[in-house]
Amino acid sequence: MTGRSQTDWIRNQVQPMNIAAVIQEGDLTDAVRDATRPAFALYGADCGMARSPAARYHAGARVAAGGEGMDPKPLQIGSLRLATNLLLAPIAGYIDLAFRLVVRGIGGVGLASTALICPRGLLRQTRKTMDLAATCEEDSPVAMQLYSGEIDPLVEAARWAEDHGVHVIDINMGCPVNKITKRDGGSKLLCDPDRTLRMIERVIAELRHTPLTAKLRLGWDSSSIVAPELARRLEEAGVAAITIHGRTAEQMFTGQVDIEGIAAVVSACRHVPVIGNGDVHSPADAVRMMEATGCAGVMVGRGALSQPWLLRDTWSILTTGVAPAPPTIEQKCGWMRQHFLNMVKFRGEVPATREFRKIASWYARQMNPCRVMRDRMRLVSSVAEFEAILDQFLAWRLERDAQMDGGRRLPKSEAELTPVA
C-alpha cells in the first residue's frame, strides 16, 4: 500500500474517538464535566461503538506494520535535536516528574514538559510551584511551561528557568481554565495577538541560548481563529517551535480535534517545526495527524495517561512500521507501581496516596477486567495497602488468564477476593 492510500485507509477505518470518553470526572471544571457527562455515560454504558479504543489501537498497528514506517525528518527545536518526534504533553495534576520518568523509561519521548507554572510562584519559590517545576537528570530533555498575562514576571521567570538549565521554555497560550484566563494567561493570550507578540519578543530578547516555544489553541472561539496568523508572527519573532492543540478555548475538551485547523498552522509557518496535538490515542491517530497535517511532530497527553507505552509504540511504528508486542499485565502493574512509588519518593506517602486515587483510574482503563482493583485504588491510603491491592489483583489476573488460555473453569471472580484489611 502506498503512503497516501495507507493514510486514506486509516482515515476511513479509524473514526476519531469521542473525546468525552477519556475525560475523567474530577479532572476539569464543573462546566466541562457537565458538558461532557452525557457522552461519558453513553460510552461507559458500552453503547455499541463500532470500534473499541483497543481495536482502534491495534488497527493502526496492523496497518503500519504492513508498511515501512514514515521515517519522519528529525525534529529540531532551536539547537536541540530531539531523539524522537513525539512529545509528552503537559497535563496539570497528572503528568509530573513521577510520571515523566515512567514514560521515559518505556521509551519514545522526544521532549516532555512540566505543567503550566505561574512565574510569580516560581520567583517566590513557593512549595507548590517548586513541586511543579521539579525535574532531574533522567528527566531530559525537559521543557518548563510558563503562563502569564504580565510581561515582567514572565521575563524574570524565563531567565530563572534558563539559569536552572531547562532545555526549552514553553509559553502556554491555550489553557482555557477560568483560574488562568481571568489572570489574562493561557488562551487569553490569543485574544490580543499584538500584546502577546510584545511579551514574546521581550522574553526572547532576555534569553541567551534556551529556545522559546509556544503552545496554542486555534483561537478563543470559532469566530476568532487566530492561530495560523499568530503562529506565523511568533515564528518571525524568533519562537523555535509551535505546538497547536486543534480546539478553540471555548471548546475546552469537547468535540473532536480540528485536523484542518492544525494543517492551517503548519502551512502558515515557514521554517519552525509545528507539533500537532489533540485526541491521539493510538499510533494510528499519530500517523493520521502527521500525514493529514504535515506536522513535524505529535504531542500526546491523555492517551499516554492510560497507555504510558503509547509513545514507544508510536515511534516504533513511525520509524519501522512495526509495533512492539503489547504490554503484559505484569508490565502494566509494574509501571503503575513505579509511578506510585516515584510519587511517594518525591512527595511523601500521604500526598502521594491521596493523589494516586484519581491516577489509578487511568491505568485501570487498560487493565480490564479490574473493577475491584480500581475501586480499591480509589480509596488507597498507604504504600502497604497499595502493594496489597496490586499484588492481589495481579495474582488473580495471572491465574484467570492462565485458566482462560487453557479453556478451563474460571477461578474466583475478582470480587470474591478477600478485602484488603
Ligand SMILES: Cc1cc2nc3c(=O)[nH]c(=O)nc-3n(C[C@H](O)[C@H](O)[C@H](O)COP(=O)(O)O)c2cc1C
Ligand atoms: C486535566 C488537564 C490538564 C492540562 N494541563 C495542561 C497544562 O498544564 N499545560 C498545557 O499546555 N496543557 C494542558 N492540558 C492540555 C493538554 O496538554 C493537551 O493539549 C490536551 O489534553 C489535548 O491533547 P490530548 O488529547 O493528547 O490529551 C491539560 C489537559 C487536561 C485534560
